[in-house]
Amino acid sequence: MQRMSTQHELCPECGHLGKAVGRRTVESLLRPEIRGSLQADDGFWFCRTPGCSIVYFRADSARSYTVDDLRVRVGQKQPGPPTPVCYCFGHTEEEIMDQVRDTGACAIAAEIAAKVRVGDCACETENPEGTCCLGNVRRAMKLATGDEGAPSIGAARSKAGRTGLWVQAGVLMTALLASACCWLPLALVGFGASAVGASAFFEEYRLPFALLTLGLLGVAFYLSYRPARGSTVAGVSGAPATAEDCCTVAGDSGPSRLQRWNRILLWPVTAGAIALLLFPDYVASLIGSAPTAMGREDAINLLVLPLSEGDELVERPADLAIELGNLKSVALSEVLPGGHGLRLELAEGDPLQAQADVLAVLQGQQVIANLVPAEWIRIPVTGMTCEACAVTIADAVWRVDGVGGVVVDADDGLLKVLAENEPFLLRAVADAVVATDYGIGPPETPRSDFSQDLSGLGCCTVDDLQ
Incomplete structure (x- = not known):
């Protein structure tokens, strides 16, 4: 098949765009006595406008060929039966209409497909457009069956x-x-x-x-x-x-x-x-929560808290945390969320001596505060499914005054709270969890001798050393 241009030119009679066709198509479809007038090898255009008599024309020549010059009827230009739609195998629009009317379906498409598969089609030399006749067949099937006809x-x-x-x-x-x-x-x-x-x-x-x-x-x-x-x-x-x-x-x-x-x-x-x-796996890093370095779970912890709820401990709590962290008797010192207090994890040794060291620093800084003994309390939580649940619970528990650490394990369904083991405080933590619509179990503390280790510790201020 000759390669045809994809450009379009205007028909000299109707002014509509033409479609490029090859010389072989034009030469095959012209009547024998007219074929001798062909001079160019290419550059022919097909006009498909109904009512226009011109079928083929050249943009650089006044010579054109009309419906009377062709040996076949041009279905697009010559309405009325028989209207050819498949030039290779002689099928007409009327034939498709009759078949659909009589049987409700059309087998012509199947017949054409079978012949196409064995290479019997000759659209380039039989169809005036020089291309496949199947487009004409599909349009006729749509016309016969309505919108539910064979789609293109x-x-x-x-x-x-x-x-x-x-x-x-x-x-x-x-x-x-x-x-x-x-x-x-x-x-x-x-x-x-x-x-x-x-x-x-x-x-x-x-x-x-x-x-x-x-x-x-x-x-x-x-x-x-x-x-x-x-x-x-x-x-x-x-x-x-x-x-x-x-x-x-x-x-x-x-x-x-x-x-x-x-x-x-x-x-x-x-x-x-x-x-x-993957959202459940990284939501905690997006939402954010106050992480707690638990250190040794059996270590003794002290919370340095303001005397009254809402008060500021010091103007720059991070500096105080650093100074307390330099003490040999303090293994860990960190600022609580919001800066309203410190958490101290005591090193192994005499807790009373560690208390004295801490109070000495507080006296030197002129800080008046509560020094509260705290322990990690385990509270079972039900209803957690992923890290988002853990973040929700942690944020709620952190808002409870007197809490010095929160660790939530969604996989094990466990909440660990660093706080003073007092019923009123545990009730406040439980209320915070329930308020987020999660269930809780009875709390448990990991160490039975905790109160003995911290005997003598309690509310301590600068005045206690004077």
């Missing part, structure tokens, strides 16, 4: 492109549901609604939703990157046309515009889906 390849690919966009939307939706056990409790608690029931429900279905997300993602990649198929008759299973086949549909080899958009959107959708699926 472009329409089918457009439908596939729209399907791809819906699948990508489904990817994001299922990824949201797969991580709902994590983000939904945070959202509900933020709006003052109960969250524990929703968290447990979505945790149960997290794995199915995650698998569905990955499955839809695979479908989205297939729809976006599947190889373009050659022309086949709509609704008929057949072999794709090759580049040498006269029934190859021009422009059908590459991705459609909608498919290109699918490919562009697919990658950010994939990144978003992965981010949502």
Whole structure:
């Protein structure tokens, strides 16, 4: 087949755009007595406008060929029966109409497909347009059956492109549901609604939703990157046309515009889906909580707290923490969240001597404070499913006055609170957890001899040393 230009020229009679055709098509379809007038090898254009008598013309010549110069009827220009739609095998528009009216279907497409597969078509020399007749056949089938007739390849690919966009939307939706056990409790608690029931429900279905997300993602990649198929008759299973086949549909080899958009959107959708699926694993780092270095769980801890709730301990608590941390009797010194107090972990040795060392520093800095003995108290918590639950509980417990440390383990369902082992304080911690819609069990302390080790410690101020 000769290579034809893709440019368009205007018909000298109707002024409409023409379609490029090769010399072989023109020469084959002109009546024998007119073929001798052909002089150029290429540059011919086909006019498809109904009512215009010109069929072929050249942009650089006044010579043109009309319907009377051709040996076949031109279906686009010569209305009325018989209207040819398949020039290779002699099928007409009226034949398709009659078959659809009598049987409700059309077998002509299947007949053409079977003949195309064995290479019997000759559209280049029989069809005035010089291209595949299947476009004409499909248009006639649509006219006969309405909108539900055989769709064109472009329409089918457009439908596939729209399907791809819906699948990508489904990817994001299922990824949201797969991580709902994590983000939904945070959202509900933020709006003052109960969250524990929703968290447990979505945790149960997290794995199915995650698998569905990955499955839809695979479908989205297939729809976006599947190889373009050659022309086949709509609704008929057949072999794709090759580049040498006269029934190859021009422009059908590459991705459609909608498919290109699918490919562009697919990658950010994939990144978003992965981010949502992994959300429970990194949410704690995004939301943030006051981390606590537990050190030795059996160590003795002292909390340096203001005398009254809401008071400032010192103007620069970090400097005081550094000075106290330099004491040999203090293994760890850190500022509590908000700067309202310090936590001290005592080194192994005499706790009373450590108390005296701390009070000496406080006296030197003219700091008046409560020196409160504290221990790590374990409280079982029910309803936690991921790190978001742990962050929610930790933030609530940190707001309780007198708490010097919080560690929440979502996997083990355990809350560890560093505080004075007093019933009123434990009740305040329990109320804070329950307020976030999680359940709690009875608290337990790891050391039975804690009170004996701290005998003599209590509320200590600068005045105690005077």
